[in-house]
Structures are given as C-alpha cells and as structure tokens.
Amino acid sequence: MPQQIPPPEDLGRVHFVGIGGAALSGLARLMAARGMLVSGSDAQDSPVLGSLADLGIRCFVGHRASHVQGADTVVVSTAVPADNPEVVRATALGLRLWPRSAAVQSLLLGRRAVVVTGTHGKTTTTAMLVTALLESGADPSYAIGSTLVSSGLNAAAGTDPLFVAEGDESDAAILVYEPYGAVVTNVDVDHLDFFGTPDAYAAVFDAFLLKVAADGFCVCGVDDAGGRRLAERSVGRGLRSITVGTSVEATMRAVDVRAGQHGSSSRVVQDGKPLGDLRLLVPGPSYVVDALAALAAGLELGYRFDDLTRGLAGFRGSSRRMERKGTAAGVVVYDSYAHHPAEIKADLRAARDLAGHGRVVVCFQPHLFSRTRLLGAQMGAELGAADTVVVMDVYPARETPEPGISGALVADNVPLPSDDVVYEPSWGRVVGRLLGIAREGDLVLTLGAGDVTAVGPALLSRLGETQKERA
Numbered sequence: 001m002p003q004q005i006p007p008p009e010d011l012g013r014v015h016f017v018g019i020g021g022a023a024l025s026g027l028a029r030l031m032a033a034r035g036m037l038v039s040g041s042d043a044q045d046s047p048v049l050g051s052l053a054d055l056g057i058r059c060f061v062g063h064r065a066s067h068v069q070g071a072d073t074v075v076v077s078t079a080v081p082a083d084n085p086e087v088v089r090a091t092a093l094g095l096r097l098w099p100r101s102a103a104v105q106s107l108l109l110g111r112r113a114v115v116v117t118g119t120h121g122k123t124t125t126t127a128m129l130v131t132a133l134l135e136s137g138a139d140p141s142y143a144i145g146s147t148l149v150s151s152g153l154n155a156a157a158g159t160d161p162l163f164v165a166e167g168d169e170s171d172a173a174i175l176v177y178e179p180y181g182a183v184v185t186n187v188d189v190d191h192l193d194f195f196g197t198p199d200a201y202a203a204v205f206d207a208f209l210l211k212v213a214a215d216g217f218c219v220c221g222v223d224d225a226g227g228r229r230l231a232e233r234s235v236g237r238g239l240r241s242i243t244v245g246t247s248v249e250a251t252m253r254a255v256d257v258r259a260g261q262h263g264s265s266s267r268v269v270q271d272g273k274p275l276g277d278l279r280l281l282v283p284g285p286s287y288v289v290d291a292l293a294a295l296a297a298g299l300e301l302g303y304r305f306d307d308l309t310r311g312l313a314g315f316r317g318s319s320r321r322m323e324r325k326g327t328a329a330g331v332v333v334y335d336s337y338a339h340h341p342a343e344i345k346a347d348l349r350a351a352r353d354l355a356g357h358g359r360v361v362v363c364f365q366p367h368l369f370s371r372t373r374l375l376g377a378q379m380g381a382e383l384g385a386a387d388t389v390v391v392m393d394v395y396p397a398r399e400t401p402e403p404g405i406s407g408a409l410v411a412d413n414v415p416l417p418s419d420d421v422v423y424e425p426s427w428g429r430v431v432g433r434l435l436g437i438a439r440e441g442d443l444v445l446t447l448g449a450g451d452v453t454a455v456g457p458a459l460l461s462r463l464g465e466t467q468k469e470r471a
Contacts, residue, residue: 012072026155118185135311187226284350330440365448380413395450
C-alpha cells in the first residue's frame with residue numbers, strides 16, 4: 001500500500017490484472033469514463049471483457065509479462081498470486097503496483113464519499129443506496145461488488161460530487177479510505193485466515209471509524225452484538241451516529257416486518273416517531289435491514305424519505321444476491337453468494353418465503369479451506385433449513401488444500417435425514433445429482449462464492465432438454 005495516493009490524473013496508463021472480476025472491472029470503467037488510458041487482463045474471456053472493450057479498454061485474455069509494457073500503474077486483484085507474470089514484470093520495471101483499494105481511494109479523492117462495509121450485506125446495501133439516490137434525483141459515482149439487475153452495471157461515473165463505494169474489510173482494505181460517511185451493516189466473525197482472531201477482525205472496524213471525517217456520519221446495524229459495540233464507539237468518536245435494525249436498541253427501526261413470495265414490507269420508526277412505510281421487491285427479512293441502512297444514509301445526505309423509499313421499492317436486486325436465474329420444467333432456480341453461516345441462514349429464510357408450499361433444494365459450495373475448517377460445522381447446521389442439500393467440494397480460491405478438510409465436513413453436519421443430504425465432490429456430476437432430485441414446484445438455490453454460480457444455468461438447460469424430450 002503506498003504511503004501517498006495521487007489522484008487519477010497522475011496515474012498515467014493504468015493496467016488491471018484480473019480486470020474481469022467484479023471489483024476491478026468497475027474501477028476500469030470509472031477510470032475510462034474520466035478519459036484515462038486503461039488496459040487489463042484476465043485468465044478467461046467473459047462478457048465483462050466485451051463490455052469493457054466497448055468502452056475502448058484494451059483487454060487481454062491470459063496473463064503475459066508483455067501486457068504491462070507501457071503501463072505506469074498496475075492494479076492487482078486479490079485473487080492474483082504474487083508469481084503472476086504481469087505482477088513479476090511490473091515489479092522488475094519498478095511500476096506503481098497497487099491493490100484495488102488504493103485505486104478506489106484515488107477515485108474518491110476530492111469527492112463526498114460514502115463507504116459501505118460490514119461482514120454481511122454490504123453489496124446489497126451499497127446497491128440499494130445507489131438505487132435510492134438515483135430515484136431521489138442524485139447522480140452519484142459508484143462502485144459496487146456486483147452488478148445492478150436494473151442496469152447491468154457495477155460502476156458509473158456521475159456528475160455529482162457524491163461517490164458511493166462498497167468497502168471490503170477482508171484484508172483491512174477499508175482502512176485506506178477517508179470517507180465523509182460510513183455504513184457498517186454488522187460485525188460478525190469472518191476472514192480469520194487473514195486476521196487470525198475475532199478480536200483482530202472486529203478491530204478493523206474500530207480503526208475504520210477513525211478514518212471518517214470529523215463532521216461526517218456513521219450508520220451502524222445493531223441487530224448483532226458486534227454492531228452494537230461499534231455503534232457505541234461511533235458515538236464516543238463524536239460522529240453523527242444512526243443505528244438501524246429491528247431490535248429496540250436501534251434509533252431507526254423496521255417494525256411489523258412482513259416477508260413473502262412477492263417481497264417484504266415494514267414500517268419505519270425513528271426515535272419513536274413513525275416516518276412511513278418501506279416496501280421491497282427482494283425477499284427476506286435481512287434485506288429489510290439492508291434497506292434501512294441505505295435509507296438512513298440517504299437521509300443523512302439530505303434526501304427525502306418518500307423519494308428514497310420509492311427508489312428502494314423499485315430495487316430489483318444485484319447479481320448473485322438471491323438472483324433469479326430462471327424456470328424450467330416447473331423448477332425455479334436462484335443463485336446467491338452466501339458462504340458464511342449467517343448468510344446461509346438469511347438466504348434460506350428468503351428462499352422459504354419464495355418457495356411457498358414447494359421444497360427448497362440447496363446446492364452449496366464451501367469457499368476456502370480455512371473458512372470450512374473454522375465454520376464448516378455451522379454451515380452444515382444452517383443448511384438444515386432446506387429440504388434437500390447437495391454439498392460440493394471446497395472452492396479453494398487463493399488457498400492450497402488442507403489435509404482432512406473437504407465439503408464432507410459440511411455435509412456431515414447437516415441435520416437432515418441421510419437420504420436428503422448428498423456430498424458430491426465431482427463438479428461434473430453435481431448437475432446430474434440435482435436433476436435427479438428436483439421436481440415440479442421446487443425452488444433450487446445455489447449458494448457459494450465460487451464457481452457454483454454456473455450450476456444453476458446448467459441445471460436449467462438440462463431441465464429444459466428433459467421437458468422437450470417428454471413433450
């Protein structure tokens with residue numbers, strides 16, 4: 001991390017290693033919109049590369065040392081290893097070599113920045129805040145860790161001084177930012193492969209509060225113990241502090257929460273006074289609290305309750321967050337990024353609302369060996385809320401395998417009859433397993449932060465073929 005971060009106009013040509021990812025593709029889009037020279041590479045081709053190329057960004061498929069030739073600044077995805085040939089070459093050339101967080105902070109310079117972070121829900125809350133602000137007449141710049149369903153964009157350069165950014169706490173990257181406003185959805189326990197202990201993980205949020213402007217604000221979710229502790233520190237810091245949630249401790253509460261197949265509704269009360277109704281198209285009570293955090297931030301920025309809630313009512317979701325993938329042979333398929341026990345619990349509650357009287361069939365892919373070792377038993381316990389579960393093997397991401405750690409650790413802890421729990425370590429056989437389980441009226445939910453996202457479309461294709469054969 002550089003000690004000083006210059007503004008974008010001083011970065012020269014910027015090359016992104018891992019440009020096809022959710023984070024870097026958005027940053028590349030923002031820099032290109034500012035007239036900067038941008039290029040990038042990714043291991044595989046994807047529609048994302050095509051959309052970036054349409055903006056004049058030169059995109060390479062595959063990683064070669066020659067791709068960084070002529071670059072002044074190289075921004076590297078956290079998924080890219082240190083021995084990547086482009087990283088090695090950039091180091092040898094003495095180029096400015098940055099993590100994504102440094103590039104984000106460069107873009108935030110001179111802007112009225114609001115950074116949204118937290119263990120769970122930060123992507124959805126960021127997306128909701130952006131949607132609500134746009135409906136309120138604002139034109140913010142933004143960078144989100146997934147794409148908005150309504151526009152297909154994960155980033156855009158607006159005309160307002162306002163900039164809304166999702167902040168990733170997984171590697172303490174949020175400590176780079178110096179925002180005017182902060183939103184912390186909750187403080188659970190995660191990323192112990194990096195932080196080592198729960199206390200060290202919680203401490204990064206404490207340190208983040210010290211980065212918020214003295215005249216700024218902080219919105220804290222207080223439905224969890226970690227969030228409540230952070231809110232107390234926010235008040236002690238002297239920031240304008242707004243606490244949100246369904247608990248009585250919240251200064252802005254959602255009450256009379258009702259969730260069903262067609263979304264959710266609640267009433268919003270602040271300091272005991274009713275503000276109005278909040279309606280959402282997205283399912284599940286956890287999304288009500290995300291919306292409440294977005295609403296509180298929008299109000300602190302000076303926008304009207306009615307305008308903000310109208311925007312939230314039209315929010316159609318973001319990719320990989322309870323995203324409907326389609327229906328075939330009477331089976332509806334959803335996909336979600338949930339990979340932590342608390343996220344699994346929340347999404348299964350939403351899935352149950354969506355399924356109505358139908359069964360909920362889950363295909364879960366554990367993410368990271370370290371997380372599976374630490375939380376695998378809890379993951380399995382939460383999956384017990386489904387009717388039938390297929391557990392895949394661990395998606396390693398940046399980690400090497402650990403002896404004795406596999407998806408079986410999760411499957412063995414699912415509290416369902418053995419006939420309703422399948423451990424399938426072969427990716428190629430997973431769709432076939434689901435094909436043999438799913439029946440008309442079922443909701444199939446694929447869960448995980450890895451390549452399980454490809455299972456849903458493959459299943460829909462096979463179901464469609466089967467339906468044609470039967471016809």
